[in-house]
Amino acid sequence: MNIHLLQYLEKTYSDFKDKVALIDRDRELSFAELRNLSIGISIELKKQNSELSRKPIAVFLPKSLESIVSFTAVLYTGGFYVPLDSKSPIERVASILDTLSPEIIITNRSLKTKLLQINYPADKIVEYESLVQPNQADIESYKLPENHIDTNPAYCKFTSGSTGIPKGVLIPHKAVIDFIDWARERFEIDERYIIGNQSPFFFDQSVFDIYLMMSTGSTVVIIPEELFIFPAKLLEYINEVKINLFFWVPSVLVNVANFKLLDAIELPHLEKIFFGGEVMSTRHLNYWRKHLPEPMYINMYGPTETTVDSVYYVVEREIPDEESVPIGTPCRNTDVLILNERNELSKVNETGELCIRGSSLALGYYNNPGKTSEVFVQNPINKVYPELIYRTGDIVYLNDLGEIIYMCRKDNQIQHMGYRIELGEIEVAVMGIDMLDNACVLYNNEKKEIVMYYSAEVKIEPGSLRKQLVKKLPKYMVPSSFIQLTKMPLNANGKIDRNTLKAQMEN
Known part of the structure; x- marks a missing residue:
C-alpha cells in the first residue's frame, strides 16, 4: 500500500521510463525526465533549506511543465506544495503569503519582480531557471523522504473565503491516494489514456489529471x-x-x-x-x-x-x-x-x-x-x-x-414572499429553455427580487422567458428581473463568476 504520492511516479518510472508523461504545446517530458528533473530540483531546494519536511513551498509559475515538475520536486523534499495563481492580483497573493509564510517560493525571472513588490524576503524566492541542473550521481543515489507517514500534507490549495480572506485547504497524501486508486480502478484507466487538462493547477480538479498520470503511466496534455x-x-x-x-x-x-x-x-x-x-x-x-x-x-x-x-x-x-x-x-x-x-x-x-x-x-x-x-x-x-x-x-x-x-448552496436558500426557495431549482428550470446559452439566478436582498442573468445569441425578451418559466415553476419562484448579457463572466476556474454578477446587481 502506498503512503507517499511519489511511489506512483517511482513505479511508472520503472515501468514506462521513455513514455511521454507530459505534453505542453511543442514540449514533452518522459517519465524518466519528470522524475530525474524533479529529484535534481529537490536536491537544490534542500541545499537552501535542509528542514523542509512538512513545510510549505509555494509555486508561483504559469501553468506549464515547469509547474508540475516543481510540485513533484517539492514532494521529493518531504514538504508540501502550494500552487499560486500567477495572474492573481498582487493583493490576493500577499494575503495568501501572509497566511502561509512559505519556506521557499519557486518562481521564474519575469514573475519574481511581482513578488518583490510585496516585500517578501528575497532570500526565500528562488528562480526555477537556476534550479534545473540535476546531477546524475545525486539522482541515482536519491531515496524518498524517510519517516514519512500518509497523513503528512501533500498540497495546500487556497479557495475564496466568505470574509474575503483566502483559505488554504491542506490535503494529506492518504486522501489523494485513496481517491486516485478508486478512480483508476472504478473507471479502468491505464497507460493508454491521453488526458486533456483544462483545470488551472491551483484548482483541485487538476489533481485528478496529474496523479492519474503518475499512477497509471498515462499522458497529460496541458x-x-x-x-x-x-x-x-x-x-x-x-x-x-x-x-x-x-x-x-x-x-x-x-x-x-x-x-x-x-x-x-x-x-x-x-x-x-x-x-x-x-x-x-x-x-x-x-x-x-x-x-x-x-x-x-x-x-x-x-x-x-x-x-x-x-x-x-x-x-x-x-x-x-x-x-x-x-x-x-x-x-x-x-x-x-x-x-x-x-x-x-x-x-x-x-x-x-x-x-x-x-x-x-x-x-x-x-x-x-x-x-x-x-x-x-x-x-x-x-x-x-x-x-x-x-x-x-x-x-x-x-x-x-x-x-x-x-x-443549491446553503447560502443560496432564500426567503421570498414567505416561501423558502432554492435558487438552484430555478436555475435548473431556466437552463431547460432552448434559446439560452447560459444563465445564473441571484437574489437581490435590498429590492427583495429574484434576478436572472442570461446569455443568448439573439435578443430574448423577458416576457418570452417569463411565459416559459410559469409553465415550469410556481409564480413566486419566477424571476422578476431579467438581464441579458453578451456572455456570462467566468472566473479563473472556468465557472460562472457569481461574485462579479452580485457586485453588478448591487450597484
Whole structure:
C-alpha cells in the first residue's frame, strides 16, 4: 500500500521510463525526465533549506511543465506544495503569503519582480531557471523522504473565503491516494489514456489529471488556455493529439453545445468525459450524449475540502432537460450524511445539508483554526466517540432511485414572499429553455427580487422567458428581473463568476 504520492511516479518510472508523461504545446517530458528533473530540483531546494519536511513551498509559475515538475520536486523534499495563481492580483497573493509564510517560493525571472513588490524576503524566492541542473550521481543515489507517514500534507490549495480572506485547504497524501486508486480502478484507466487538462493547477480538479498520470503511466496534455475561448479549435486539438479522457468544468461543455459544434465535428477518440465543479445543464449534456453516445459521462461532485471529489454519477439513463443531473453516490471509502435543520438524517426527498466523512477529508485550513472548527465538526449522529465530518454548505436530497440531487448552496436558500426557495431549482428550470446559452439566478436582498442573468445569441425578451418559466415553476419562484448579457463572466476556474454578477446587481 502506498503512503507517499511519489511511489506512483517511482513505479511508472520503472515501468514506462521513455513514455511521454507530459505534453505542453511543442514540449514533452518522459517519465524518466519528470522524475530525474524533479529529484535534481529537490536536491537544490534542500541545499537552501535542509528542514523542509512538512513545510510549505509555494509555486508561483504559469501553468506549464515547469509547474508540475516543481510540485513533484517539492514532494521529493518531504514538504508540501502550494500552487499560486500567477495572474492573481498582487493583493490576493500577499494575503495568501501572509497566511502561509512559505519556506521557499519557486518562481521564474519575469514573475519574481511581482513578488518583490510585496516585500517578501528575497532570500526565500528562488528562480526555477537556476534550479534545473540535476546531477546524475545525486539522482541515482536519491531515496524518498524517510519517516514519512500518509497523513503528512501533500498540497495546500487556497479557495475564496466568505470574509474575503483566502483559505488554504491542506490535503494529506492518504486522501489523494485513496481517491486516485478508486478512480483508476472504478473507471479502468491505464497507460493508454491521453488526458486533456483544462483545470488551472491551483484548482483541485487538476489533481485528478496529474496523479492519474503518475499512477497509471498515462499522458497529460496541458491544453493551451486560449483554445477554451475558441471551442471549434479546441475540438480540433482534441482530435489532433487524440485525447480520450478529460475532466472539465461544465461551462466548457455548455459552450461547445451552444455552438452546436458536434453537428459537424466528430471526436472518435473520446472515451470518458468527466465534468464537475459546478452544476451541469441537463439540456447541454443531452446534446453531447445525442451526438457522442459512445463515451462514458461521469458527473463528479466534491468540495476542495474533500480531496477533489467525494460523490459521482455515471450518466446511463435518459434525463429530461428540465430535471437535474444527479451527483449520484459516494466514492469508495467515503460516506455522506444529509442532515436536516434538526441535525437528523433527512428522509427520501427531504432536503438537507450534505456532510461528508471518510479518508477524503482535508486536515483543515492552514493557519486558520477558527474557520477549520466551523466546518470540520463532530458528527452529530455519533454521540459515542470522536468523528469529524465536513459540512459542505450544499443543499441536496436523496431521490426515490437512491441518487443524490444537488439543489443549491446553503447560502443560496432564500426567503421570498414567505416561501423558502432554492435558487438552484430555478436555475435548473431556466437552463431547460432552448434559446439560452447560459444563465445564473441571484437574489437581490435590498429590492427583495429574484434576478436572472442570461446569455443568448439573439435578443430574448423577458416576457418570452417569463411565459416559459410559469409553465415550469410556481409564480413566486419566477424571476422578476431579467438581464441579458453578451456572455456570462467566468472566473479563473472556468465557472460562472457569481461574485462579479452580485457586485453588478448591487450597484
